[in-house]
Amino acid sequence: MRLNKKYWNERYLNFQTGWDIGYVSKPLKAYFDQLSNKDLKILIPGCGNAYEAEYLHNKKFINTSILDYSNIAINNFKKRVISFPHSNIIEMNFFELEESYDVIVEQTFFCALAIDKRKLYVEKMNNLLSKNGKLVGLFFDDVFDNDGPPYGARKEYYFNLLSSYFNILTFEKCYNSIDSRVGNEFFCIAKRK
Numbered sequence: 142m143r144l145n146k147k148y149w150n151e152r153y154l155n156f157q158t159g160w161d162i163g164y165v166s167k168p169l170k171a172y173f174d175q176l177s178n179k180d181l182k183i184l185i186p187g188c189g190n191a192y193e194a195e196y197l198h199n200k201k202f203i204n205t206s207i208l209d210y211s212n213i214a215i216n217n218f219k220k221r222v223i224s225f226p227h228s229n230i231i232e233m234n235f236f237e238l239e240e241s242y243d244v245i246v247e248q249t250f251f252c253a254l255a256i257d258k259r260k261l262y263v264e265k266m267n268n269l270l271s272k273n274g275k276l277v278g279l280f281f282d283d284v285f286d287n288d289g290p291p292y293g294a295r296k297e298y299y300f301n302l303l304s305s306y307f308n309i310l311t312f313e314k315c316y317n318s319i320d321s322r323v324g325n326e327f328f329c330i331a332k333r334k
C-alpha cells in the first residue's frame with residue numbers, strides 16, 4: 142500500500158475518515174487552554190480538517206500553521222475557517238518542510254505514516270523544533286492489526302524511538318481522552334534535546 146497524497150485524497154473524497162472526530166481533541170484543548178503565550182509558533186502537521194488549528198485561531202493564537210499534502214483536506218479547511226491566514230496554510234509533504242517552531246502538535250499523524258518512516262518522523266520533528274521546542278500530542282497505545290493505517294505502538298517502543306532526539310517530559314495514559322479512545326492513547330510532551 143502506498144501511503145501518498147493520492148491515497149489520502151481518496152480517503153477524504155470517499156468519506157473514509159474514521160480518524161476525524163469533528164472537533165478539537167479534548168486532551169489537546171486542555172493543553173492549549175493552559176498556554177498563556179499566544180505568540181508561540183505552532184505547527185500542526187498532517188492536520189486534516191484541523192479542528193485544533195481552528196480552536197487556536199479562535200483563541201487568538203496568532204502563529205499557528207497547518208500542514209497537509211492533501212489538497213482536499215486543505216481546501217475543506219480553507220472553506221470552513223475563512224479567516225485563518227492563508228500564509229499559515231502549508232500544502233506540502235511534511236518531510237520537505239524547512240522551518241522552525243516552538244511547538245509541534247501530534248494528532249493521528251504518526252499513525253498515518255508507514256512504519257519505515259518512523260525514524261525519519263522523529264528526525265524531522267527534531268529538525269523543525271527550535272531549541273527547547275516541544276513535540277506535544279497523542280500517540281495510540283495499540284498495535285492495530287490492520288492492512289493499512291492507523292499503525293500504533295506500545296510505550297517502550299515510543300520511548301526508544303523518541304529518546305534519541307527528545308527528553309520525554311510526559312508520556313502517560315491520557316486521562317481525558319474522547320470516549321472512543323479511552324485507555325487507548327498516551328499524552329506526550331517531549332522536549333528537543
Ligand SMILES: C[S@@+](CC[C@H](N)C(=O)[O-])C[C@H]1O[C@@H](n2cnc3c(N)ncnc32)[C@H](O)[C@@H]1O
Pocket residue numbers: 146149150160161162186187188189190191208209210211214233234235236248249250253254
Ligand atoms: C489520519 S489523518 C489525520 C488528520 C488529522 N490530524 C485528524 O486528526 O483529523 C492523516 C493526515 O496526514 C496527512 N499526511 C500523511 N502523510 C503526510 C505527509 N508526508 N505530508 C503531509 N501530510 C501527510 C494525510 O493527508 C491526512 O490528512
